Amino acid sequence: MAGPISDNQEHSLRKAVRQFIDAQLQGQEPDIEEFVRQYPEFEDQIRQKVRNLQKIDTLFDSLVQVDEGDFEDTATGCDLVGRKIGHFEIREMIGRGGMGVVYLAHDTKLDRSVAVKSMPAELKSSATAQARFQREAKLLASLSHPNIAVIHEIVEEEESDYLVLEYIPGQTLAEQIAKGPLKLQEALTIALQIAEAVAAAHEHDVIHRDLKPGNIKITPDGRVKVLDFGLAKAVGGEPSEKPTTVTQPGRVMGTPAYMSPEQACGKPTDKRSDVWSFGCVLYEMLSGHPPFESETATEILARIIEREPDWNVLPQDTPNNIRVLLRRCLEKDPHRRLRDIGDAGIEINETLSSPPVTIPLRLRRMTLMIGATFIIVLIGAVLWLTFDNKAQPSSKEIRLVVLPFENLGSAENEYFAAGITDQITSHLAPLRGLSVLSPRTAAQYEKGKKNARQIGEELGVDYILGGTVQREQPSDQTSPVRVMPRLVRASEDRLVLAPIYHIYNEDLNELYQMQSDMAEQVAQVFGIALLEPERRALQSRPTENMEAYEYYLRGNEYFLRSILENDFRIALGMYEKAVKLDPAFALAHAQLSRTHMMMYWHIFDRSEERRAMAKQAVERAFQLNPNLPEAHLALGHYYYHGHLDYDRALEQFAIARKSQPNNSEVLEFVGYVQRRQGKFEEALGNIKRAFELDPLASRLAYQIALTFKLLRKYPEAKRYYDRAISLSPDWHIPYARKANLYLLAEGKTEKARAVLQEGLENTKSTENFEIVDWLVDIDAFDGNYQEALDRLSLKSKDIDNQYYFIPNALRYARIYRYMGNNQKAKEYYEQARDILKSKIDEDPNDARFHSALGIAYAGLGCKEDAIREGLLAEEMLPVRKEAMRGLWRVEELARIYVVVGEYDKAIDQLEDLLPRPGWMSIPYTST
Amino acid sequence: MRLTVDDRTRHLVALAQDGGESALNQLCKVYGPRVLWIIRLRMGAELRSKLESMDLVQDVLMSALKDLGNFTYETEGDFLRWLSRIAENRLRNQLQRLHANKRDIRKEVQLNSYRPTVEDSFVAALDAVDTTTPSAIMSKREELDKLAKAIDVLKPEYRQVIVMTKIEGLSYKEIGERLGKSSEAVRKLVSRALEELISIFENV
Structure with a gap:
C-alpha cells in the first residue's frame, strides 16, 4: 500500500473514483x-x-434480493415442534442443515431420545428421488460401527417422510475447532475414529460425500460419531440430473470448502473424495482453519483446484509422517491420492501408540554406506565428463553443488537424506577437477523452489546433484531403501545421470564389498580407470565408528556456525565425544585442535593450557595419519593463532592446499595470515577466491569488506558489508562495521546512526552488544551525552576483543569528560585505572591492557605514566609484527598524546598511520 | 433463479391474501429481517436511539398484511419495494408521533379489530423473525452493521438517494421526479453519494 497521501492528492483521488462510479x-x-x-x-x-x-x-x-435458500431456511421452521410423527414426539429443533431440519424427539415406545430429520422439500416432489433415498437409507442402516450415527427407521407421513436417527449429544467438531486448534493427541484420536468410520462405510460401498467438521459429533465422553453418511448422494441426485455447482442457490451441498477437486469440477465422486475431505478435516483440527478458505464460494473452489494448502501453519510438533499423510490425502489428482482411508487410520494409530522415533544404530550405518556407494558412480560420471572421452583432461574445472537430498518417506529417512548429502560433499571435495560447494551453502536450497538454471546462475555451478530417498514399502522397516540421485547440468536444465539404488539392511562388511565391486563396474561402464589417489580416497574411511562420526559431523555444524563462545564450547564437546568413542579418529583430533585455537584466538580462553591442548590434539592427529590434509590445516592454525608464526602457518596451509585445492577454508585462512603480515592486496585475492567457493558465507563477505576498509577503499567495502547483511541479516557485526565505515569515509554520524538502528531492529538483543557500543560512541560524538550514558548503563560487559580491551568505567569517564563534568570523569578514570592494573597483574603480556591503562592515566593527567604505558603497548605489539592489532596500539597512543596535550606527537603518530592501510582515516580523525 | 424466487413470493402472497397461515408466516420470516435492515438504514443513529426498530418492523408488517389485499405483484421485486415504501411511511408517522407525543387512538382501535387468527400467527411469525433470519443476511451481519453505521454518517440527502436507488430500486427518472431533478443530476448525486459512502465505510 502506498504511503499516506496529502489532502490535495486525496481530493484528486476522490474525484477520480467518482468518475469511475459515474461511468x-x-x-x-x-x-x-x-x-x-x-x-x-x-x-x-x-x-x-x-x-x-x-x-x-x-x-x-443481499438485503434486496431474496433467494431460494431463504425460503428453505424459513420453510419448515418450528412447524413440527409439539407434533407427533409416528410414535415419536417432537420436542425441539436442534439444528438445520442443507438436508433439512433436525429435531430432538422422544421415542415413546422405547423411551429414549432420537433425532428426527425432515425431508427437504425437493424430495417430496420426485418419486425417483424418494426411491433412491430409501435405497441409500437402507444401505446406511446396514452399517454398524461405533463411530457411525445409526439410522433407526423411516417414518412415512402424509406430507413427507422423516428419518429417525440416533441422537448424539455433544458438540460438533466444527464447534470445537471454533474454540481453537486441537492439540495433536486429541486431533489424532478424533481423526482415527473418523478414519475408522469412513473405512467401515467404504467396505460396504457407502460413500459419505459431505464429510466436514459440521457433520462430525463428539460425545461428552469423547466418542466420535460421523453423521449424514451417503445422504448427500440421495438428496442431491446424480450430477447429470442436477448440476451441483455452488453458484446455484438453494440446493447446495453445504460449504464447498471440503470438496475434492473432482467434486468441484462437477465430476462424479468416489471413495477418494472422502479421503480428500478427511485430509481437510485433519488439517483443520491441527491448524484451526480449513486448508482452502476464502470469502466467496467460487474463490474457494478455485483454490481447491489450483492452490496448495499452506503447510507452514501446521503446528511445530506435527510429526513428519502425519505431514506426509496430509499431503497424500490432499493430493489433487485422485489417482495419486491415498487410496484407502484404512491406511490413514493405520498411520495415525501407529503415531498414537508408538513413542517418538529414535533412529536405530543400524540405520545410521546405512546412511554412510549409501553415501559412499553413490559417490563412486558420481566420480565416474564426473571424470567421464571431464575427460570428454579423450585421454586429455579438460583444463576447466567443474563446479558442483550438492543439494540436500529430499526425503520422501517417514521421519527416519530424514536422517538418511541429510547423511547422504554430507557424505557426498565431504568425499567429493578433495577430487581434482571438481569444485564442490560446501554443505552450509547448499542447505538454503531445500525443496527446489528454484529451477536448475536459477540455482546454477546464483551459485555459479555447472552441475547440481540432488535426489530423493525413500523406503520401498513405507511402513515396512525391513524393505530396502531406494535412493535416486539426479545429476543435472544446470545451464541446460538437463538430466545427466539418474540411477536408482536399492540399499538393503546388510552387514557393514558386505556393504563395503559391494561398494568396491560397484566401483569397478562403474569404471568399466564409463570407460575410464579411476585414478589411484581417487580410489584410495574412496577407500579411506574417516572412522569405523559411526557414532563417533555423527558427533564429528555435529561438531562441524557448530564450529562453522559463528564466533560465539558457546558455539565453540558445544563443538568442543562434540569432538571430544567423537575421539572418546574412537581414539584413532584423526580427523576429529584435527578439528578439536582447531576449536581449541579458536577459543584462544577469540580471547575466550587465552591461556597457556588452551594452546597446549591444541598442540596436543594436532600432534595426535599427525601420529594417526601423517598425510591428513586437515591435520596440516589445524597445525597451520596453531602456528598462526597460537604464535603469530606466519611463515610456518603458511607452510602448513600450502601443504593442505595441495591435496585440497578447492577447500575454501584453507584459502580463507591464508588470506587472514597475509593480512596480519600486512600483505593486504594478496589477502584480498585469497579471501575473494574463498568466497567464490562458498558464495553464501556471510563471514567471508564481511572479511572482504574489512580488508577493503583497511585499504581505505570505502565504496567496495560498503558493497561487501551490504552483501554480508543480506546473507545474514540477523548477524550484528556487519551493521556495526558498516556504521564505522560511514564514520571513516565521511566523518559524519547520521548515516552511521541509521545503519545501527537498522541493526538493532534485525538482531537479537542478547548478541548485538557491539551495535550498542557504537551507538554510545555516536551519541557521545553528537553531544547527546545523556542518551549515551543511558545506553551505556544498559550494558554490563566491558568491551573485550582481540584488538582492544575497554572497561565500561573508561567509557563513562570519557563521556563525562566531554560533558565537562570533571569530578565524575576523574572518579571513573580512577576506577578504570584500578581495573586495568589488576588485569595487568593477571596477564602482564597483554598489550591491550597497557594501551587502555595509558588512556586512563591520560585522563587523570598523569602524563608520564600515560605515555609510558602507551609506548610499552606499542613495543609489545608493533605494527610490523602484527599489522592489525598493532595499528590499534598506535591509534591508542595517538589518543593518549591528544589527551595529554602533546598534539605534535599525536600528529606524528597519525601521520605514521595514515599512509598505511589501517583503521584510521582523515575524516575519522576529525571526530 | 430469480424467477423461482419471484414465483415463490407471488405464490406466497397469493396464499396469504387468501388467508393462508403458513404462507403468511413465511412471508414475514423471509421479509421481516430485510424490512428491519431497511428501516435501520433509513433511520439515522439519533432516531434509532429513540425508536425501537423491532416495533417499527411489527408496525410495517402489520400495515402490510392489512393492506395485502390491495397489493398486486407485477414485476420482480415489487413486494420488497412495496414493503419498503410502507416502511418509509410508517417511519414518517412515528417521527410525527415522536414530535407530537400524542397517541394515535385510531391506530390502537385498528389493532384491536384484527382477526384473531391472523394476529396469532402473525405474532408467532414476528417472534421468529430474529431467530430464523435468512442465512444470506446472517452471514453478512457484521458487514451490514458496518454499512448501517456508514450510512448513518452520510448526509441526509445522500442517504435518501442511496436508499431510493439501492433499496427501493427506483430508476433515476423516478427519483428525479420525486426530488425535482433531472435524471442526470440524480445519477451524479448518486455517484457522489456512493463515493462518500465508500470513504466512510472504509474507515468505520
Missing part, C-alpha cells in the same frame, strides 16, 4: 485496468475503493 452507473462498464493506468500513483487506493464499492453493492443486494 459505471451510466452502464459504460469502465475497465479498472485502464483507470489504474490513468492514475498510476493511486493504483492501490483505486483498487481498494473499487473493491469496497463491490462489497457495498453486494451488501445491498
